[in-house]
Amino acid sequence: xxxxxxxPRYKIIEKRQSVAFWxxxxxGHATLYWYQQILGQGPKLLIQFQNNGVVDDSQxxxxxxxxxxxxxxxxxxxxxxxxxxxxxxxxxxxxxxxxSIRQYFGPGTRLTVT
Amino acid sequence: xxQVEQSPQSLIILEGKNCTLQxxxxxxxxxxxxxxxxxxxxxxxxxxxMTFSENTKSNGRYTATLDADTKQSSLHITASQLSDSAxxxxxxxARPGTYxxxxxxxxxxxxxx
Numbered sequence: 001x002x003x004x005x006x007x008p009r010y011k012i013i014e015k016r017q018s019v020a021f022w023x024x025x026x027x028g029h030a031t032l033y034w035y036q037q038i039l040g041q042g043p044k045l046l047i048q049f050q051n052n053g054v055v056d057d058s059q060x061x062x063x064x065x066x067x068x069x070x071x072x073x074x075x076x077x078x079x080x081x082x083x084x085x086x087x088x089x090x091x092x093x094x095x096x097x098x099x100s101i102r103q104y105f106g107p108g109t110r111l112t113v114t
Numbered sequence: 115x116x117q118v119e120q121s122p123q124s125l126i127i128l129e130g131k132n133c134t135l136q137x138x139x140x141x142x143x144x145x146x147x148x149x150x151x152x153x154x155x156x157x158x159x160x161x162x163x164m165t166f167s168e169n170t171k172s173n174g175r176y177t178a179t180l181d182a183d184t185k186q187s188s189l190h191i192t193a194s195q196l197s198d199s200a201x202x203x204x205x206x207x208a209r210p211g212t213y214x215x216x217x218x219x220x221x222x223x224x225x226x227x
Binding site: 043 | 155158160203214215217219220
């Protein structure tokens with residue numbers, strides 16, 4: 001079974017630049033999550049999709065972050081413009097549905113903002 | 115406020131030794147608790163999932179316990195190996211329907227030869 005795919009794996013940008021991350025969940029998984037994990041901390045949920053609808057984006061800094069999941073499959077997360085404090089690993093996860101089902105995580109994208 | 119606290123923050127042990135990691139939570143209403151292993155540069159991988167009615171779950175050398183009354187969980191690693199070096203994250207989910215996962219900050223384990 002193929003896992004959750006993310007790209008790129010690493011990205012270095014200067015502050016005020018824009019960046020986009022891509023996630024391809026496990027086939028058939030209706031729920032997709034984007035997390036931000038700052039070094040030494042646990043992941044923080046940014047946004048959760050159920051199919052192509054947003055379930056929770058309460059912790060997404062909407063002035064600079066945006067995400068979409070067109071057609072309920074792949075998803076992109078964009079930061080525009082980036083700040084130094086956005087340096088983190090961005091994890092994508094997917095699950096069949098609901099909170100009682102196991103989440104499968106991708107390898108993450110490590111973003112460094114200089 | 116829903117919180118998950120883990121201890122210790124970091125731990126160094128010798129290969130072959132056992133260790134126990136702790137997780138205390140204040141999440142309510144509780145649905146399930148998971149332990150994840152996160153290798154450096156990788157995404158978290160699920161080790162165990164326990165619901166309210168389960169108090170022990172094993173996965174090879176990993177054994178998780180859950181005390182829903184005291185809202186505590188532990189992850190015990192037996193006969194540690196170098197490959198156990200990783201961060202271990204405790205995640206608690208609120209009751210189905212609320213779609214909330216609360217992550218702990220993790221325990222960073224280093225196993226030395």
